[in-house]
Amino acid sequence: MSIPTPDVLSEASKKSAREQYFPTTVKSIQDNIIHHLISFQGRDPERSGASDIYKALAFTMRDIMVEKWIKTQKRYYAKEKKRVYYLSLEFLIGRSLGNAIINLGLWEEVDQAIEGLGYTLEEIREQEEDAALGNGGLGRLAACFMDSIATLKIPAYGYGIRYEYGLFNQQLINGYQVESPDNWLRYGTPWEFERRLPVFCVKFYGKVTSFQDEKGCYRTKWIETEDVMAMPCDILVPGYKNDHVINMRLWAARASRELDLTHFGEGDYIGAVQHKVSSETISKVLYPPDHNYAGQELRLKQQYFFVCATFQDIMRRYKKQNQTFDTFYDEVAVQLNDTHPAIAIPELMRLLLDEEGLNWEKAWDISTKTFAYTNHTLMPEALERWSVDLLGKVLPRHLQIIYEINQRFLDQIAQEYPGDHDKLRRMSIIEEGYPKMVRMAHLAIIGSHSVNGVAALHTRLLKERIFKDFNALYPDRFNSKTNGITPRRWLLKANPQLSALINSRIGEGWEVDLDKLHELEPLADDAEFREAFRQVKLENKTRLATYINLATGVEVSPETMFDVQVKRIHEYKRQLLNALHVIYLYQKFVTQPKLNLPPRTVIFAGKAAPSYWRAKLIIKLINSIAEVVNHDPRIGDRLRVVFLPNYNVSQAEMIIPAADLSEQISTAGTEASGTGNMKFALNGALTIGTLDGANIEIREEVGDENIFIFGLNAEEAEFERIRNSRTPEQICRENPEVDEVIEALADGSFSLGDRNLFKPLVDSLMSPHDQYLLIRDFESYIDSQHQVNEAFLDQERWTRMAVLNVARMGKFSTDRTIKQYANEIWGIPV
């Protein structure tokens, strides 16, 4: 039954009814907040606090968004043929309130409405918990993509998991990382719609039987399964100042039956509840390792759980308007964010073969034309491989299908390359050995029509190194889509002062057309503009300094250079190299106090995976260095070291606009793209970095003279690992400055005389087999840091460079990235 629109209402009363439910004026926003407080939260407005107001304001914004979402969805049905499904195990959303207010174009009105209620918008926004449903770059990219997709009005949905616990909270105790659960849903979230429909059944385990159908065709049945229900929770994503609102549909696991009646009948109450508890474990917690594959059963179940529910939803929607599958890939495009959702390939095959009765060739043709796969890593340990035994146990039918896909694929290879058994072994989806493994990346490449890397260098290395055989076989399949960031969150929202300054000179419009920032270029030579630019930076640094003091007790001066490295703690990202430079600087300040070096505040933040002890030891080292440096009276205020605990999206929004120097120092050939590098440059920090990931493209854009590049390039690094032309020992012998740094680390100077504490780090640094080549790059890093110092001492020159960085960041908007995906992969012209 449909509810008719009340056409009897006059235009004036329609308008006032709209305003009542979908407010856009200060007065109606206040009325709505009060209405929500009373009617939905049961609060007395006179006695409610900031957290109540936060919720009521969030609901008020959600009301506006849901109306637009309904209209958007209706438009899809009326007009759009093809829809995109972006499948990602992670969406690192952060906070939603500020972003929603900005994108709805209601900042001024909400600001005034909240002030009228006796609060500041800032303190209300502080009430929101981050939604940390991701680990780092991959998850944040997915969130930025949602913003651009909505802004560009692309008919698309994000699909993932509604984890009850997001990425763990990090505390520092005695300099060590200590983790605690991130119970972000403790008080509920106003942003999601928990839906009772559609709810889908997801099967696990059991066995496969085969039979002949009435036409004599071979058919299979997956039986005796353990079932879990998937319940959709929708989080709405508004486009920037338009009428388009999309949704992320995140699945929550629910028991297929409340209580197990067999146990219940036998009086086993606890056993009866057990089933419910274990089913709901599936969406309980986000796995914290980043760039590492661990092979746990629960993780595989998470992957299949969300893929299976998603495809039932896709099929449900598709079947509303289609009787056959002939046009499936003309209406459905599925982007796989890494291999985490790659089980979708055998799942779609299973649906088409077993449920819809299509033959193999037809099903395979549809499937490969539907899927596209994004690779995010070059590191072998991050490539997912599931043991055949585990996959066969959890998903027996899928293993059969994977074997069939592989057999047909290997037959094709054997025909094209007769006698080349080594090639068959290298390219097979199944890795022979004990235990046998399923290589998910091979499955994703074979089962997709597009495979993309996330920066130019990354894509080239995919083609030349790890997927060389596949690139030779499918030369048209590989393509590059350089990552980006959304300028709405990472400039407009994170840095309102800089945004206002930009607006005052070139006007608005850059928020949706970031190339417009080019108009700032001439202003790099305008002394008045530079002064205003510096003033903005100083304000942002002052704010961060206050936060640092609150969070760590360390006093830092906003007048010093803010040298920042914030990202996941990982050996390949080389926070340890930065730490070595801090020791170097410290020694310089102590031994040569007259040297004209600008004072620095070196800021670190980031989480280490709980099981990654080496990364955790690096955190301890940084804190130990801070302890010594920050208390040494000989260096006065010239050097401070800070490790900010619990890095998350909200903290990033405060840190990044306050940075002078952005550390992007991974070993060349290891970081696929990086997106932090883009955020910093867009906010007027200069980069010191290696020729890795998107740093290369940043250099192309900003120009050699506006970035500090050092170290081996990817080819040299690869070569050096084999040739080992200068071992760490040799470098220490030849360079006393490097030697002294290593010596200080080894002799207990930063560990109260304990020579054992940091020995594992010293050993890896001094190993001739250090794959991350820290000591090999250290001298070049020091040289480059000297150039940084020199540039910083000349503030006019520094600001000029910083302005040019901002002006030349247009390429790195996710609007550009998403347009490329839409035009070149999804077949949706934008």
Ligand code: IMP
């Ligand atoms: P879904 O696409 O079935 O998930 O529905 C999402 C929203 O799209 C619904 O809440 C409706 O607002 C709208 N919608 C669903 N089915 C139709 C249809 O057949 N025609 C027009 N709009 C629809």
